Amino acid sequence: MTTLTLARQLLDSTRRHVERSDDPYVISRFGDLQIRVDVAAALLERAETHPSPVARAEAQIAAAEALIAASNTEFELTGQRSELPSSLDNPLRHTYHAVGNYHLNGVH
Amino acid sequence: MSAHPLHPAHIIRSDAEAIEVATRLAERFAVGASERDRERRLPVAELDEFSASGLWGITVPKAYGGAEVSYVTVAEVIKLISAADPSLGQIPQNHLGVVDLLLHTASEEQKRYYFGKILAGYRFGNAFSEAKSKNAGTFDTQIRIDGDSAQINGEKFYCTGALFAHLVPTVGNNEHGQALIAFVERDAPGLSVIDSWDGFGQRTTASGGVTLDGVTVPLSAVIPAHLAFDRPTANGPISQIIQAAVDTGIAVGALEQAKLHARQARPWIDSQQEHGWQDPFTIAAIGDLAWRVHGTEAILAKAGLAVDRALAEPNEDSVAQASLVVAQAKVLSAETALLASSKLFELAGTRSVTGKYNLDRFWRNARTHTLHDPARWKYHLIGNFVLNGVKPARHAWN
Numbered sequence A: 001m002t003t004l005t006l007a008r009q010l011l012d013s014t015r016r017h018v019e020r021s022d023d024p025y026v027i028s029r030f031g032d033l034q035i036r037v038d039v040a041a042a043l044l045e046r047a048e049t050h051p052s053p054v055a056r057a058e059a060q061i062a063a064a065e066a067l068i069a070a071s072n073t074e075f076e077l078t079g080q081r082s083e084l085p086s087s088l089d090n091p092l093r094h095t096y097h098a099v100g101n102y103h104l105n106g107v108h
Numbered sequence B: 001m002s003a004h005p006l007h008p009a010h011i012i013r014s015d016a017e018a019i020e021v022a023t024r025l026a027e028r029f030a031v032g033a034s035e036r037d038r039e040r041r042l043p044v045a046e047l048d049e050f051s052a053s054g055l056w057g058i059t060v061p062k063a064y065g066g067a068e069v070s071y072v073t074v075a076e077v078i079k080l081i082s083a084a085d086p087s088l089g090q091i092p093q094n095h096l097g098v099v100d101l102l103l104h105t106a107s108e109e110q111k112r113y114y115f116g117k118i119l120a121g122y123r124f125g126n127a128f129s130e131a132k133s134k135n136a137g138t139f140d141t142q143i144r145i146d147g148d149s150a151q152i153n154g155e156k157f158y159c160t161g162a163l164f165a166h167l168v169p170t171v172g173n174n175e176h177g178q179a180l181i182a183f184v185e186r187d188a189p190g191l192s193v194i195d196s197w198d199g200f201g202q203r204t205t206a207s208g209g210v211t212l213d214g215v216t217v218p219l220s221a222v223i224p225a226h227l228a229f230d231r232p233t234a235n236g237p238i239s240q241i242i243q244a245a246v247d248t249g250i251a252v253g254a255l256e257q258a259k260l261h262a263r264q265a266r267p268w269i270d271s272q273q274e275h276g277w278q279d280p281f282t283i284a285a286i287g288d289l290a291w292r293v294h295g296t297e298a299i300l301a302k303a304g305l306a307v308d309r310a311l312a313e314p315n316e317d318s319v320a321q322a323s324l325v326v327a328q329a330k331v332l333s334a335e336t337a338l339l340a341s342s343k344l345f346e347l348a349g350t351r352s353v354t355g356k357y358n359l360d361r362f363w364r365n366a367r368t369h370t371l372h373d374p375a376r377w378k379y380h381l382i383g384n385f386v387l388n389g390v391k392p393a394r395h396a397w398n
Helices: A003-018 A024-049 A053-078 A092-105 B015-039 B044-052 B071-084 B086-090 B093-105 B108-119 B235-263 B280-312 B316-348 B360-372 B376-388
Strands: B142-146 B149-156 B167-173 B179-185 B191-194 B209-218
Touching: A003 A024, A003 A053, A003 B376, A024 A053, A024 B280, A024 B316, A024 B376, A053 A092, A053 B280, A092 B235, A092 B280, B015 B044, B015 B071, B015 B086, B015 B360, B044 B086, B071 B086, B071 B235, B071 B280, B086 B235, B086 B360, B093 B108, B093 B167, B093 B235, B142 B167, B149 B167, B149 B179, B167 B209, B179 B209, B235 B280, B235 B316, B235 B360, B280 B316, B316 B360, B316 B376
Parallel strands: none
Antiparallel strands: B142 B149, B149 B209, B167 B179, B191 B209
């Protein structure tokens, strides 16, 4: 399962758990998460229509950040945290470096 | 400023031509942007060049002789200009909103007349907001129709573009509390445009005051603007996408400067590197800024498509969808512009705060322009639809 699909699922299951709310802070958390998921989807689409290693890396970062935010929101609003696959094999911090090295130094 | 343009405008024929013209103009506008900001020198000559280029007429419908470009293109044009000089990017904001209001609420005769003026190079300013009314959506200004003319009395503020305009669209209520717009000629008796904008950002927008003291216009110069919100139209999302495009442009400009100046920074003593651009933390921070700016641009383009759909088929669902995607663009552009314009100093080091670079203009512009409407309520707008299925309220700020 892709990181973005997982983020979407967590957003959806958290939404179903909460059902509805009039609390402006709870409502806004869903707004924040939806933006993170949609920006990751938009960058993934861009990486597919204009493929390049750096475009793919940017989409990966966006999806990973959406997933972390979704997981935190799940814990905050439901008291539970779904287990996530380990990212140790593909550490995100080096993806930031790859993207930055391309944009700052022109290194592919 | 006279009520007529000096030269007739070029007419742009396609989306591609609009992007090409904007790219060329942005290069020219970038050259003097810092000096104009520093000296608060109003961009009179630049605006003449901007509107004569035809870019102020690209949203005029094809049926009236315009290019009727996609809002993906409109957003890209405003982004390109704003990356060079966001004051120049902001000035046509209300003009473009008014073009759409005419489309939705003007009579056939009015459309022919005003769309013709726009294609000829006339610039609309605005006298919409009021600093003293209860909130952004309420107006104390009155437009009273009497026979075949209308009289306007009131006091306006945040009137971006009015000082440079040929026509000043002015919002006021009729006796039933419905919002009308009167098109007032720039040299009309009773209309005073005051150069009173002294904000620390967007310094050359001349977003100051307008007073209307017994201004009289013919009835043919009045449109029932309230109709654009009584029923679902794309007008709210159109106003907002232009706002988001200005802020996206600021973010793009700030990222470019961050890269340029970070490349020139000295290596930090603990980094054991020869050059600042080898600093692993700087590199990762540029990576973080870059994906955020590109994500913002990608969502801005999505918002343009959603606006196009709402224009093609205006209904409750298409307009709500446009508001939702444009709200995402607003949130992302505001946050990214503020982040990039602040981070650039962190990555470029102390030498970057020297006055000669005037790099603080990016943050001053971002902070000022993003205050137009608060991002905190956009999270709420989106969340309320996601969680509760509630569609966004329809007004000029959604």
